[in-house]
Amino acid sequence: MNNTGSSMRILLVDDVQLDRMQLAIRLKQLGHSVETAASGVEALAIYPKFEPELVLLDVSMPEMDGFEVSQEIRNQFPEWIPIIFLSGHEEPAMIAKAIEAGGDDYLIKPVDKLVLNSKLIAMQRIAFMRRELKRTSAKLSELNIALQQQVNEDGLTKVFNxxxxxxxxxxxxxxxxxxxxxxxxxxxxxxxxxxxxxxxxxxxxxxxxxxxxxxxxxxxxxxxxxxxxxxxxxxxxxxxxxxxxxxxxxxxxxxxxxxxxxxxxxxxxxxxxxxxxxxxxxxxxxxxxxxxxxxxxxxxxxxxxxxxxxxxxxxxxxxxxxxxxxxxxxx
Missing domain, CATH: 3.30.70.270 (Reverse transcriptase/Diguanylate cyclase domain)
Incomplete structure (x- = not known):
């Protein structure tokens, strides 16, 4: 399943403890690093420290529902991370609302194991490409800094020119x-x-x-x-x-x-x-x-x-x- 040779950091947000525990166990068995949150407020607090590569987000939660949490993630953290909604609602209007709120996909509870595994493989590919892009960007940034230093530097004494x-x-x-x-x-x-x-x-x-x-x-x-x-x-x-x-x-x-x-x-x-x-x-x-x-x-x-x-x-x-x-x- 893990054809990229790397696991993901997954933030799982669900207010139902049993659902949250069962899904977390399954994700860990697949080799992923998982942090769980029982509410939207808790998820937003965990997010910047954990730096997830995928968010699995329940729609129906008290205080902040999944749509509100997704919008806050998109507002507070500009770097794009895929968000997959989890919900027992199959109505097209709910799916449309999820995408409008910043979601990237929508899975119906209870989540089919085969469907989940397939979605994770796709998300893993995205995570792998993002990591490669970050590494490339970091190297380019280092090269740009070195080049700028050469442009501004006196070749002999290494002070400014x-x-x-x-x-x-x-x-x-x-x-x-x-x-x-x-x-x-x-x-x-x-x-x-x-x-x-x-x-x-x-x-x-x-x-x-x-x-x-x-x-x-x-x-x-x-x-x-x-x-x-x-x-x-x-x-x-x-x-x-x-x-x-x-x-x-x-x-x-x-x-x-x-x-x-x-x-x-x-x-x-x-x-x-x-x-x-x-x-x-x-x-x-x-x-x-x-x-x-x-x-x-x-x-x-x-x-x-x-x-x-x-x-x-x-x-x-x-x-x-x-x-x-x-x-x-x-x-």
């Missing part, structure tokens, strides 16, 4: 503008990275960037923090709900993290380890800011840090003038 950072910053500007909340952008660049590559080689240079990205990602792991590689030896950190004071504190955390990491760099103006220069920006956006304007501004802060001796950070002011706004609106 520039494309993702630009898109995310655009979304953050819109959100923080609506809520009149500050966001922060930190742009950091490895000091004297060309001498590092020239003396240690590009493989060691890649390893340095990987370790720097890993450290930065570990520092910024809360919801609303994003770490990305913006190109070459430049990285960017986006911070939600971060004012100027907090943004500067986070830049200092990066400086401290690098000092603790102490990645060797004997060609870094006597520092002895890898350092970065940082441009720091915090603003409450109006929603009119362009990505290029934001990065141009924070890059000015980075430029100031480079010309202030490196291994430091500088705050960059941001102002979108009325003239610039007018140009953007009419461009």
């Amino acid at each position: 520039r494309r993702f950072i630009d898109t995310t910053l655009r979304e953050m500007i819109a959100w923080h503008s609506r809520h009149q909340a500050p966001l922060a952008v930190i742009l950091l660049d490895v000091d004297n990275f060309k001498p590092f590559n020239d003396n240690y080689g590009h493989i060691e240079g890649d390893k340095c960037l990987i370790d720097l990205a890993k450290m930065t990602k570990e520092l910024f792991n809360r919801n609303g923090d994003y770490v990305g590689r913006y190109g070459g030896e430049e990285f960017v950190v986006l911070l939600s709900n971060s004012d100027k004071e907090n943004a500067l504190e986070q830049a200092q955390r990066i400086q401290n993290g690098l000092a603790e990491l102490s990645y060797p760099h004997d060609f870094n103006n006597g520092m002895g380890f890898v350092t970065v220069s940082q441009g720091v920006l915090s603003l409450v956006p109006s929603g009119k800011e362009e990505i290029d304007d934001v990065f141009r501004t924070v890059d000015n802060g980075l430029y100031q840090a480079k010309h202030s001796g490196r291994n430091c950070f500088c705050f960059a002011g941001f102002e979108l003038t009325a003239e610039l706004v007018d140009q953007k609106v009419h461009s």
Whole structure:
């Protein structure tokens, strides 16, 4: 009988104890897992925990009849599960009402063993296909997540890539503008990275960037923090709900993290380890800011840090003038 090689989880709902017990025994003998309920209320409580693959539902019950229970199942649990009604009524109108209430089939009590077995075989095939579909969907979901990660990820350092950072910053500007909340952008660049590559080689240079990205990602792991590689030896950190004071504190955390990491760099103006220069920006956006304007501004802060001796950070002011706004609106 079990030609799919698997049993079903069956929820049996019947207020008559003897009928319920006899049918449950028969179902278990056929290899199925069975949960029973004596009322509609009890069945609805069991349903989400048991996750049945088939519901056998008596029509005539006190408080909630089978039609009401079926409608509640369809309303509360959107995933379709077959429902077979059990009833002593043979009238066509009752069968039509059962289908209208969300039922998929209708069996007359007392249920003939051969008919029941045939119905169960058909339901088993459906259950088997649903399981296979779920497994396939889960695999596709995993593949989609992996693919999306590859699309958004920098291949070398495994932090976000520039494309993702630009898109995310655009979304953050819109959100923080609506809520009149500050966001922060930190742009950091490895000091004297060309001498590092020239003396240690590009493989060691890649390893340095990987370790720097890993450290930065570990520092910024809360919801609303994003770490990305913006190109070459430049990285960017986006911070939600971060004012100027907090943004500067986070830049200092990066400086401290690098000092603790102490990645060797004997060609870094006597520092002895890898350092970065940082441009720091915090603003409450109006929603009119362009990505290029934001990065141009924070890059000015980075430029100031480079010309202030490196291994430091500088705050960059941001102002979108009325003239610039007018140009953007009419461009």
